[in-house]
Amino acid sequence: MKKKPTTVAFRGTKEQEEKLLAVIEKHKDEMGKMMPILQEAQEIYGYLPIEVQKIIARETGVSLEEIYGIISFYAQFKLNPDGEVAIAVCLGTACYVKGAGELIEAIEQELSITSGSTSADGKFSLEATRCIGACGLAPVLTVNGEVYGRLTKKDIPGILAKYKA
Amino acid sequence: MEMVNVTINGISVAVPKGSTVLDAAKQIGIDIPTLCYLKEINEIGACRICLVEVQELRGATLGPKRMVTSCVYPVTEGMVVTTNSPAITASRKMNLELLLSNHNKECLSCVRSTTCELQRLCQEYGVNENRFKGAVTESGLDLSSPAIVRDGSKCILCRRCVAACRNMQGIGVIGANNRGFDTVIGTAMDGTQASTSCINCGQCIVACPTGALTERDDTDKVFEALGDPTKKVYICIAPSVRAQIGECFGYEPGTDVEGKMVAAVRRLGFDGVFDMNVTADLTIVEEANELLGRLNNNGVLPMITSCSPGWIKYCEHYFPEMTENLSTCKSPQQMFGALMKTYFAEKEGIDPEDIFFVSAIPCTAKKFEVGRPDQSAAGVPDVDVAITTRELGRMINRAGINFKALADERFDTPFSRGSGAGIIFGATGGVMEAALRYAAEVILDKKLESVEFPEVRGVEGVKLAAYKLGDLEVKVAVASGTKNAKELLERVKSGELDVQFIEIMGCPGGCVNGGGQPYQPASVRNSIDLRAVRAAVLYKADAATDLRKSQDNAEVMALYREFLGAPNSHKAHEILHTSYIKRGL
Incomplete structure (x- = not known):
């Protein structure tokens, strides 16, 4: 899956940047330094927007494209922050055959965001996940960790309404 | 061993x-x-x-x-x-067929048809183009850059361009993005080529085995101007083009075809075919005087040459704190255009607006340079279009000119003959040697016995030399390829290296190995050093001429006498010098 750039404004703080600089300082002379730097940067910021990539490029001398190449390659790296309301729709085999694709479409329509991204105000994020081990409830989704199962697309507006306030 | x-x-x-x-x-x-x-x-x-x-x-x-x-x-x-063996052949063939399953097979009109390494292998192995049919990777066509066009649909993900940009040039603005079937060669955050710190050197293009990376083709613009009766269309040809354009017509690398090249270009219908070696000489006179001025007046040192637009953009992005070190001289191409639309226009009584000026150069970065600010001495762009050696070869072929059958012809006056110093501009160390030939005579105030400075010749990435000229010791450095330039400049910045004059060319080996030079397949690039073979043509031509120093070029001296006044005069500054931008990253 290609990753989508975020539309959420960057809200990095001075403290976060100081932490990041310390991380880079710690790893900068190691072989294969970029993976631990990116992993720890994502722990600090929750995702890896262009602003963070630029700091890493500047401090390590590694080109911005090379950094982006790594981020876009590994599933573990995120270009979008989790929303205040983080929705994850299971696309494991059972959920998929039970119509999880329709759930995603319904959420995309309802919130005007696409799977793999976060609304510009940072409120909602939507991602498709691998099997979460609740196949008996298929199709299933979670909102901030709370599980909703045996859904049809008609259930979506009702679920989202709870979080829109 | x-x-x-x-x-x-x-x-x-x-x-x-x-x-x-x-x-x-x-x-x-x-x-x-x-x-x-x-x-x-x-x-x-x-x-x-x-x-x-x-x-x-x-x-x-x-x-x-x-x-x-x-x-x-x-x-x-x-x-x-x-x-x-049959098993090896079958495997290679299968691999080619798999590559083709995700390849835009518009080979008939592809600019790389007949020079494409994939096409050649497919032909040799008798592949079935359509053995595997299915989905193709979504990949874009990037037309944002004035110099470089990237067409992902023709990319085979071999990473030769990535290696040229990252490993050879030390830049790395392109690389592999995403994963598996979604993998494409792209830029950071999948931005446009123009939005990056790409220096337009074109080394990715000459590294590409297919048509995925090409120069922006401007030949139609030139043909259109040639067909416009209201335009006077002139062309100047860079030093190294004569040493390479033969490769477009089947000559071995390292063949000097100056005479045939002039004849062929004249037959395209230009109103004048001029030699850029003349403004290479002019560059030397201006630049060497600028250097002497900085040496005598505590100016910013070391001074760094400014002929290579790839290097200039590199400096602006990666060493913005050193743009004051750059010579303010325009490149020979831009000086030429500036003179065409001022001096030549005045002399011939032509409105500069009616002059369409083309430069033929071994360089893709020149396409960016023509659009730079502060490059319009007459209020119109100094140069209208810059075309690469490859494009000039293409124009000659398209016009049905039988290159090999032509008799040698000479360049037109008043820009008909450059010195040997101008010729060697095309090789790394050439500008330095040309400048030394000038500066040494001025400083010593007598004729040089030997005009050759072998210390600054050769394909090494960084060369250092020191010359005792009377009481003055001049320490110089030469670098080609931006990775080598970076290494040299870091040493200068740290104070480890003390030099007064630096020549930097953006491409490894200088213009002879420019990003606009004829394609040579990996089989040739891996077995001969094109940089050395092509440079040898220029040094041979320099050794053969009786005019070896820029200051002895009568056409250059006439320019000063009739128009510019003295070197570095106010008028020379207005027309022949420029300014830079601190771009950063």
Whole structure:
């Protein structure tokens, strides 16, 4: 899956940047330094927007494209922050055959965001996940960790309404 | 050196330990086809076209046959190699067919048709273009750059461009993004090429085996101007073009075709065909005087040459704190255009607006340079279009001109003859040597006995030399390729290296190895040093001429007498000098 750039404004703080600089300082002379730097940067910021990539490029001398190449390659790296309301729709085999694709479409329509991204105000994020081990409830989704199962697309507006306030 | 004995196709050979199977085969004249491999630049065994069968010793007996990628697989003692067998051929063919399954096969009109390495292999192996049909990777066509066009649909992901940009030039604005079937060669955050710190050097283009990377083709603009009766259309041709354009017509690399080139270009219909060597000489007079001025008046030192627009943009992005070190001289191309639309227009009584001025150069970055600010001495752009050596070759072919059959002709006046100093501009160290020929005579105030400065010649990435000129010791440095330039400038910045004058060319080896030069396949690039072979043409021409110093060029002196006044005069500054931008990253 290609990753989508975020539309959420960057809200990095001075403290976060100081932490990041310390991380880079710690790893900068190691072989294969970029993976631990990116992993720890994502722990600090929750995702890896262009602003963070630029700091890493500047401090390590590694080109911005090379950094982006790594981020876009590994599933573990995120270009979008989790929303205040983080929705994850299971696309494991059972959920998929039970119509999880329709759930995603319904959420995309309802919130005007696409799977793999976060609304510009940072409120909602939507991602498709691998099997979460609740196949008996298929199709299933979670909102901030709370599980909703045996859904049809008609259930979506009702679920989202709870979080829109 | 420890040697290893191997048998390749039944022939025994001893090769140094650590050699690859590909190198070992080459030593006994066996060519193994390659695609992603570029010697010392891209050795990653990705495309799997160079597959061979090997058997290695296990104790006293040979192990089973295995297929390995010969470009990265090291030889071992007693190894038995087969480079051709039905199984190998079938594998290579299958790999090509798989590459084609995700390739835009519009070969008929592709600019790389007949020079495409993929096409050649597919033809040799008799592939079925349509064996595998299915989805294709979503990949864009990037037309944002004035110099470089990137068409992902023709990309085979060999990473030769990435290696040229990242490993050879030390820049890395392109790379592989995403994963698996979604993988594309792109820029950071999938932005446009123009939005990056790309310096337009075009080394990615000459590294590309297919039509995925090309220069922006401006030949139609030139043909259109040539067909416009209201325009006077002139062209100037850069020093190194004469040493390379023959390659577009089947000549061996290293053939000087100046006379035929002039004849062919004249037949395209230009109103004048001029020699850029003349403004190379003019650059030397201006630049050497600027250097002498900085030396005498505590100006910013070291002064760095400004002929290479790839290097200029590199400096602006990566060393913005050093733009004051750049000579303010425009490049020979831009000086030429500026003179055409001021001096020449005035002399011939032509409105500068009616002049369409073309430069033919070995460089893709010149396409960016023509659009830079502060490059319009007459209020209109100094140069209207810059075309690469390749595009000029294409124009000559399209116009149905039989290049090889033409008799030699000469350039037109008043820009008809450059000095040997101007000719060698095309090779790394050439501008430095030309400037030394000038500066030494001025400082010593007498004729030089020897005009050659061999210390600054050659293809090494960084060259250092010091010359005692009377009481003055002049320390100089030469770098070509931006990775080497970076290394040199870091040493200068740290204070480790004390020099007064630096020549930097954006491309390794200088213009003779520019990003706009004729394509040579990896099989040629891996076996001969194009930088040296092509540069030899220029040094040979320099040695053969009786006019070897810029200051002896009568056409340049006439320019000062009739128009510019003295070197670095107010008028010369207005017309021949420019300014830079601190771009940063």
